Amino acid sequence: MAEAAPLGARPPARTLHVAVDQRFASGFAIDARLDVALEPGSMLVLFGPSAAGKTTVLRQIAGLERPDAGTIRFGDDTWCDTTQGVWRPPQSRHVGVVFQEPTLFPHLTVRENIHYGIRVRPRSDPASGSASGFGDRVRPGSDPGQTWVRPHRTVAEIEKILGIQGLEDRYPRALSGGEGQRVALARALAPDPQLLLLDEPFAALDLPTRLRLRREVRTLLQLTGTPAILVTHDRGEALAMGDAVAVLIGGRVRQVGPVSDVFSRPADAAIATSLGIETVVPGRVDGTSDGLVRVAVGAVSVDAAERDPIPNDTAVYVCIRAEDVTLESGASGPASARNHLPALVVSIAHEGPIDRVTLDCGFGLDAVITRRSREELNLAPGAQVTAAIKATSIHLVPRL
Amino acid sequence: MDWSAIWLSVRLAVTTTLVLLALGIPLAYWIVYSPARWKFLVESIVALPLVLPPTVLGFYVLVAIGPLSPFGRAYARVAGHGLPFTFEGLLIASVLYSMPFAVQPFAAEFASVDRRLLEASWSLGASRLETFRRVVIPLSVRGLVTGIVLSFAHTLGEFGVVLMVGGNLPGVTRTVSISIYDAVQSLDYASASRTSLLLLIVSFLILTCTYSLQRSVWLKPRR
Numbered sequence: 001m002a003e004a005a006p007l008g009a010r011p012p013a014r015t016l017h018v019a020v021d022q023r024f025a026s027g028f029a030i031d032a033r034l035d036v037a038l039e040p041g042s043m044l045v046l047f048g049p050s051a052a053g054k055t056t057v058l059r060q061i062a063g064l065e066r067p068d069a070g071t072i073r074f075g076d077d078t079w080c081d082t083t084q085g086v087w088r089p090p091q092s093r094h095v096g097v098v099f100q101e102p103t104l105f106p107h108l109t110v111r112e113n114i115h116y117g118i119r120v121r122p123r124s125d126p127a128s129g130s131a132s133g134f135g136d137r138v139r140p141g142s143d144p145g146q147t148w149v150r151p152h153r154t155v156a157e158i159e160k161i162l163g164i165q166g167l168e169d170r171y172p173r174a175l176s177g178g179e180g181q182r183v184a185l186a187r188a189l190a191p192d193p194q195l196l197l198l199d200e201p202f203a204a205l206d207l208p209t210r211l212r213l214r215r216e217v218r219t220l221l222q223l224t225g226t227p228a229i230l231v232t233h234d235r236g237e238a239l240a241m242g243d244a245v246a247v248l249i250g251g252r253v254r255q256v257g258p259v260s261d262v263f264s265r266p267a268d269a270a271i272a273t274s275l276g277i278e279t280v281v282p283g284r285v286d287g288t289s290d291g292l293v294r295v296a297v298g299a300v301s302v303d304a305a306e307r308d309p310i311p312n313d314t315a316v317y318v319c320i321r322a323e324d325v326t327l328e329s330g331a332s333g334p335a336s337a338r339n340h341l342p343a344l345v346v347s348i349a350h351e352g353p354i355d356r357v358t359l360d361c362g363f364g365l366d367a368v369i370t371r372r373s374r375e376e377l378n379l380a381p382g383a384q385v386t387a388a389i390k391a392t393s394i395h396l397v398p399r400l
Numbered sequence: 401m402d403w404s405a406i407w408l409s410v411r412l413a414v415t416t417t418l419v420l421l422a423l424g425i426p427l428a429y430w431i432v433y434s435p436a437r438w439k440f441l442v443e444s445i446v447a448l449p450l451v452l453p454p455t456v457l458g459f460y461v462l463v464a465i466g467p468l469s470p471f472g473r474a475y476a477r478v479a480g481h482g483l484p485f486t487f488e489g490l491l492i493a494s495v496l497y498s499m500p501f502a503v504q505p506f507a508a509e510f511a512s513v514d515r516r517l518l519e520a521s522w523s524l525g526a527s528r529l530e531t532f533r534r535v536v537i538p539l540s541v542r543g544l545v546t547g548i549v550l551s552f553a554h555t556l557g558e559f560g561v562v563l564m565v566g567g568n569l570p571g572v573t574r575t576v577s578i579s580i581y582d583a584v585q586s587l588d589y590a591s592a593s594r595t596s597l598l599l600l601i602v603s604f605l606i607l608t609c610t611y612s613l614q615r616s617v618w619l620k621p622r623r
Contacts, residue, residue: 064519090522097523103516107538116534117524184520191524 020070045242096188102180300362458564509543
């Protein structure tokens with residue numbers, strides 16, 4: 001987005017360092033280690049099954065909960081260091097927080113809610129004439145030599161993107177769930193936080209609203225240059241919104257990396273189970289015919305049956321469950337499956353009665369087959385096969 | 401009707417309520433938000449007047465503000481007169497006596513404010529005190545009104561404590577309830593019934609206003 005480019009130097013990515021321990025009376029323990037560079041406007045997804053400790057870690061980053069022991073640093077700011085006795089309260093962390101429910105102040109109008117944080121924390125820079133309190137300034141924590149000038153982003157612009165102009169004089173009780181969550185987002189972004197924390201903010205919304213809001217959030221982040229962390233257990237949401245993903249299982253961060261890497265190459269079986277066993281590769285829509293969407297994945301192209309049309313040239317993730325890939329020996333004749341991809345067997349892993357076959361068909365693809373089928377097909381690493389996938393089994397997730 | 405007694409009672413009730421507003425809000429705030437383990441002790445002390453006979457409370461207040469106590473002697477030295485049987489002495493006793501009627505509704509209402517609203521406010525940069533002022537207080541209007549009305553009405557009708565601490569000096573410590581008691585003692589039933597009826601009507605009107613206000617939506621938008 002050209003207009004999103006900040007005037008002047010692009011601000012540097014800031015590293016979020018989390019190493020926290022917390023024990024609960026129930027016996028559940030969090031031992032989360034995370035080091036990830038957050039580019040301006042990018043989103044890190046904190047993904048995991050429910051009760052994995054995602055929300056607790058997010059609340060510790062926000063300063064709303066104290067870990068028993070550990071450190072939390074963002075860029076050069078130390079927010080928590082129990083060995084040094086450092087604890088910065090949420091007020092001085094300059095983060096925006098959006099909860100699952102829109103926790104708007106019920107006694108204030110939408111306008112007063114959105115301006116709440118601005119009145120508390122007025123811009124110290126008198127040079128900016130912006131009435132809304134937005135102006136050029138140096139981001140706290142960035143190197144003194146590397147100042148960057150933030151584009152003027154007024155509250156009005158944020159409201160426009162979220163489509164909540166005209167609601168300013170209403171009270172929160174007169175808002176729908178989607179409107180409430182939009183106002184909560186505007187309120188969190190209005191004081192220009194250095195990090196936005198989202199705790200399953202779309203979970204309570206109906207599907208169409210959820211999809212629209214995801215797109216709006218993505219636009220807002222790119223426009224404001226605010227990095228964000230999103231807690232979710234919805235894999236579709238993680239794929240659609242995340243740039244990077246950290247998988248949290250049982251209170252531990254098990255894997256961190258770009259979304260497609262983590263989803264395609266889970267580090268172990270537990271992670272694979274929590275993610276859903278799937279191949280996830282980036283592709284680009286290359287045309288639509290007869291209700292089939294043709295997607296180019298590198299040099300290969302695959303056909304997917306999608307109910308909703310996707311415009312040409314849209315960047316998508318192509319998701320294929322390993323269970324939906326059938327293998328045929330050598331070249332194949334016509335069959336009901338739309339996709340027949342010549343592939344090379346890279347490796348075979350034995351998982352009890354089934355085998356996981358990793359293929360190279362231009363992109364990495366996993367298939368699971370029974371041991372008996374593997375023996376009948378006489379598969380071994382290096383063998384040439386054809387991977388057949390029905391178009392209805394290929395799922396496309398447009399990237400926002 | 402004993403107008404000087406009525407005027408005295410109203411003055412006492414208004415002053416007591418104002419003092420309780422100033423003391424009760426910070427105290428209720430502390431009770432609700434302090435992580436101190438021993439705060440149940442403070443809560444118990446605040447609630448004591450609910451169960452203690454007024455004469456017992458009055459007796460201890462009398463001793464505490466009298467010439468037998470260091471506080472009473474210090475006050476007498478500064479002010480030139482002792483506290484017992486004065487309006488100031490009565491005020492101290494009334495504040496203690498009506499304390500739970502203010503602090504408990506305040507604290508209950510503060511505690512009912514959704515904690516996530518406080519967290520949202522903190523994350524938006526507002527200090528704890530500012531959050532209290534801008535979020536908790538406006539959302540606790542009902543509890544504040546209830547506490548104010550109850551302490552006012554309770555002070556208006558107090559008897560035992562006043563008798564112990566203030567005695568029965570016309571215009572100084574003779575409040576409405578004591579005036580009624582005097583009238584009955586001297587068999588002046590007509591005067592007693594007039595004053596009693598007045599007190600009954602006033603109390604009923606105050607409570608009616610309070611409860612009708614609490615019903616109305618503007619006091620507290622529903623969460």
